[in-house]
Amino acid sequence: MNLYEGMFLLDNQVVRADWKSAKNLVADLVKKNGGEVSTIRRWDERRLAYAIRGRRRGTYYLTYFKAAPEAITAIRHDFELEERVLRYLVLRVETLPETEVELAKAELVEGYTVPPPPSDDEPLPVEEPVAVVEEAPAEIVEEVPSEAGTEA
Amino acid sequence: MAEYSKSSRTPPPPIATRNCDDPRIDYKETVYLHKFLTPQAQILSRKRSGFCTQCQRQLKEAIKRARHMALMPFVN
Numbered sequence: 643m644n645l646y647e648g649m650f651l652l653d654n655q656v657v658r659a660d661w662k663s664a665k666n667l668v669a670d671l672v673k674k675n676g677g678e679v680s681t682i683r684r685w686d687e688r689r690l691a692y693a694i695r696g697r698r699r700g701t702y703y704l705t706y707f708k709a710a711p712e713a714i715t716a717i718r719h720d721f722e723l724e725e726r727v728l729r730y731l732v733l734r735v736e737t738l739p740e741t742e743v744e745l746a747k748a749e750l751v752e753g754y755t756v757p758p759p760p761s762d763d764e765p766l767p768v769e770e771p772v773a774v775v776e777e778a779p780a781e782i783v784e785e786v787p788s789e790a791g792t793e794a
Numbered sequence: 795m796a797e798y799s800k801s802s803r804t805p806p807p808p809i810a811t812r813n814c815d816d817p818r819i820d821y822k823e824t825v826y827l828h829k830f831l832t833p834q835a836q837i838l839s840r841k842r843s844g845f846c847t848q849c850q851r852q853l854k855e856a857i858k859r860a861r862h863m864a865l866m867p868f869v870n
């Protein structure tokens with residue numbers, strides 16, 4: 643058994659309905675294939691750097707799990723087919739980061755809530771022209787294709 | 795001293811505050827990674843990042859992962 647880090651970007655439509663069941667969706671797929679989930683938590687809700695399947699925002703779930711190398715193939719296969727997962731990344735890691743257990747536990751406390759994801763259709767922020775600065779850029783203005791619509 | 799006058803529009807190198815034996819560059823550290831992108835979202839060259847070959851490889855890998863996860867933009 644190796645330790646893996648998995649990041650899963652979920653469609654906010656699923657998260658809006660229930661952020662916990664969205665989390666279970668990820669955990670269940672890992673477990674189904676023989677993985678042992680050490681920690682799982684909602685990592686962040688963000689505007690995406692580019693639209694994916696018409697979605698401009700999404701929620702990231704971060705998990706650390708133990709699995710046999712063969713199980714990873716099966717896990718990847720299942721996530722490929724899972725339409726509610728917009729992107730995923732599974733990496734082999736040596737250790738579970740110190741803070742993960744605590745952060746994952748905090749979400750399990752009764753009454754813990756997260757704000758619902760903002761609307762995908764909110765107007766885009768006004769794009770300011772990228773000024774040529776002499777300093778190294780601290781941030782890049784995220785370009786969002788304007789033709790991206792919402793899927794039915 | 796290195797000259798960066800080749801193009802006046804080129805930003806000067808960020809100070810590479812990194813030791814080679816630091817923990818691996820993490821694709822989740824997007825605020826940090828953004829410092830190594832040009833305004834067109836290209837990865838800074840090794841010369842400008844100030845990284846050694848190994849660290850630069852880590853940087854590229856981290857940015858590629860962040861792009862895949864839509865945490866960072868692809869080249870405009």
Ligand SMILES: [Zn+2]
Pocket residue numbers: 813814845846847848849850
């Ligand atoms: Zn180095």
